[in-house]
Amino acid sequence: MDITQEKIDDLNSVLTIKINQQDYQAKVEKAIKEQAKKAKLPGFRPGMVPPAHIKKMYGKSILVDEINHLLSDSLNNYITENKLEVLGQPLPKTDDEKQFNWDFTEDYEFNYELGLAPDFTLDFSAADVIPQYVIKIDDETLQERIKNIRKSYGKMTNPDVSSAEDVLYSELVQLSPDGSVFEGGITNTTSVRIDQVTDEEVKSSLIGLKKGDVVNFDINKAFNNDVAKIAALLKIDEETASDLKSDFNLTVKNVNRLEESDLNQEFYDKVFGPDVVHNEEEFTAKIKEEQEAMMAQDAERKLQDELYQFVLSKVNFELPDEFLKRWLKATNEKLSEQELEDGYNDFAKNLKWTLVENKIIKDNNIEIKYEEVFQAAKQRLDAQFRMYSPQALTEEQLGQYTVQFLQDKENANRIFEEVKALRVFDYLKTVITLDKKEIENSEFKKLE
Structure with missing residues (x-):
C-alpha cells in the first residue's frame, strides 16, 4: 500500500491511497472463509458451504467491504501518525471517474480531500482590558421583588x-x-x-x-x-x-x-425557614443578597460573551471554507444551499472558537478530569430536579442519576465541552485585565 499527500495550500490537501492485490487478498480470503462457516444455504449442511461458492455468490460485496475497512484504517492511521489536524472528515474526491471491476486481481487508487486546521498564534496579555460588571439591584427592582414575594404568600x-x-x-x-x-x-x-x-x-x-x-x-x-x-x-x-x-x-x-402578606415572623419563616430572618431590615437585606447573586450569574454570562467576542476579534486566520461547505453538504443531505449559506458564518465562528479553545488547552497543559465533568452534570441535574420538586434528592440518589446521565455519550460530550469552555474562560481571566465596574441592573439590561 502506498499513501501520499499532495498539499494544495496551507488549508487543503489530497491524500492518494494506492492498494494492490497483496494488501487485500489475505483479508478477503479470510472473510470469505468465515462467511462460509456461518452461512446457511439450501443444499448445504451448516458450516459446510464451500468458500468457492460464497466467493461466487457474495465475493464482490465482501471485497468492497474489506477494501472500505482497509481504507478507513489506513486514513485514520496516516492522519494520526503524521499528526495532521483535520477539520471535518476526509471526503472522497467527487471528480474522479475511476471505474473498478472488483475482480480480486485489480489494483485500486482512491483520492481524498482533507481540510486542514490553520496554524495560528494567540497573543493575549494584561494590556488587553475587558469590562467585568458587578451588578447592584436598584431600589425599584428590589421593591418589586419584595412585593411579588409578599403576594405569593398573601391571601x-x-x-x-x-x-x-x-x-x-x-x-x-x-x-x-x-x-x-x-x-x-x-x-x-x-x-x-x-x-x-x-x-x-x-x-x-x-x-x-x-x-x-x-x-x-x-x-x-x-x-x-x-x-x-x-x-x-x-x-x-x-x-x-x-x-x-x-x-x-x-x-x-x-x-x-x-x-400582600404581612411582614411577620410567620411570613419570614415560610420564605426562608425558621429563625433565619427576624425583621423587615433583615428580610430586605436577604432578598437583595439573593437577587444580586442571581445577577452575578448574568454578569458572568456577559463577561464570557465579552471574552468570546474579544478573542475572536484578536485571532486572524482563515478556514478551508469551500471544503467545509462540501463536507457539511455531504454529512447533511437535507441541507439546502440557502440554509448552508445562511448558517455557514455562524458555523465558521464556532469552529474558530473551538480551535482557539483546543490551542489554549494544549499550550497550557490544562487537564479536564472526569470528576469535574461529573460535578458539573450533578449540579445541572440538581437544579433541574429542584425546579419540579421542593424536596431535594439525597446525595446518593443524585449521584446515581448523574452516572446514568453521563452514560449517554451525547450528554457526556456536551457537559465535557461546557467544562472545557469554563476552564478556557478561567484561563483568559488570568491573562486579560478585567476592569471591574459597578452598575445598576436597570443600566446593565440596556447593555444586553
Whole structure:
C-alpha cells in the first residue's frame, strides 16, 4: 500500500491511497472463509458451504467491504501518525471517474480531500482590558421583588371595584362587526390579569369595574396582537387566534385581588425557614443578597460573551471554507444551499472558537478530569430536579442519576465541552485585565 499527500495550500490537501492485490487478498480470503462457516444455504449442511461458492455468490460485496475497512484504517492511521489536524472528515474526491471491476486481481487508487486546521498564534496579555460588571439591584427592582414575594404568600380577596393590579374573572363573548353578539361565536370564562394588558386605553377601561359590569374588550389591541396569549385566554388554537378580528363583551363575574402578606415572623419563616430572618431590615437585606447573586450569574454570562467576542476579534486566520461547505453538504443531505449559506458564518465562528479553545488547552497543559465533568452534570441535574420538586434528592440518589446521565455519550460530550469552555474562560481571566465596574441592573439590561 502506498499513501501520499499532495498539499494544495496551507488549508487543503489530497491524500492518494494506492492498494494492490497483496494488501487485500489475505483479508478477503479470510472473510470469505468465515462467511462460509456461518452461512446457511439450501443444499448445504451448516458450516459446510464451500468458500468457492460464497466467493461466487457474495465475493464482490465482501471485497468492497474489506477494501472500505482497509481504507478507513489506513486514513485514520496516516492522519494520526503524521499528526495532521483535520477539520471535518476526509471526503472522497467527487471528480474522479475511476471505474473498478472488483475482480480480486485489480489494483485500486482512491483520492481524498482533507481540510486542514490553520496554524495560528494567540497573543493575549494584561494590556488587553475587558469590562467585568458587578451588578447592584436598584431600589425599584428590589421593591418589586419584595412585593411579588409578599403576594405569593398573601391571601385572595374580592374587592368591590377593580384596580390596576387585580384579576377580572370574566366571561368573554365574541361580537359581530355591528356590536351584536356573534351567534355561534367564541365564548370562554377566564381570568384577565389587568397588569398584563399592554394597551393603556384598554387597561384603563378595565379599572373601576364591579361584579356584573359589561365592557367592550378589543382583545387584539389589549395584548398587542400576541397570538399565543390570545389563544390561551380564549382556549382556541393559534391559527384561529391569528385570524381573529372581533371585539368581545367582557362581563365581570368577580374581582380578585391578591393581598400582600404581612411582614411577620410567620411570613419570614415560610420564605426562608425558621429563625433565619427576624425583621423587615433583615428580610430586605436577604432578598437583595439573593437577587444580586442571581445577577452575578448574568454578569458572568456577559463577561464570557465579552471574552468570546474579544478573542475572536484578536485571532486572524482563515478556514478551508469551500471544503467545509462540501463536507457539511455531504454529512447533511437535507441541507439546502440557502440554509448552508445562511448558517455557514455562524458555523465558521464556532469552529474558530473551538480551535482557539483546543490551542489554549494544549499550550497550557490544562487537564479536564472526569470528576469535574461529573460535578458539573450533578449540579445541572440538581437544579433541574429542584425546579419540579421542593424536596431535594439525597446525595446518593443524585449521584446515581448523574452516572446514568453521563452514560449517554451525547450528554457526556456536551457537559465535557461546557467544562472545557469554563476552564478556557478561567484561563483568559488570568491573562486579560478585567476592569471591574459597578452598575445598576436597570443600566446593565440596556447593555444586553
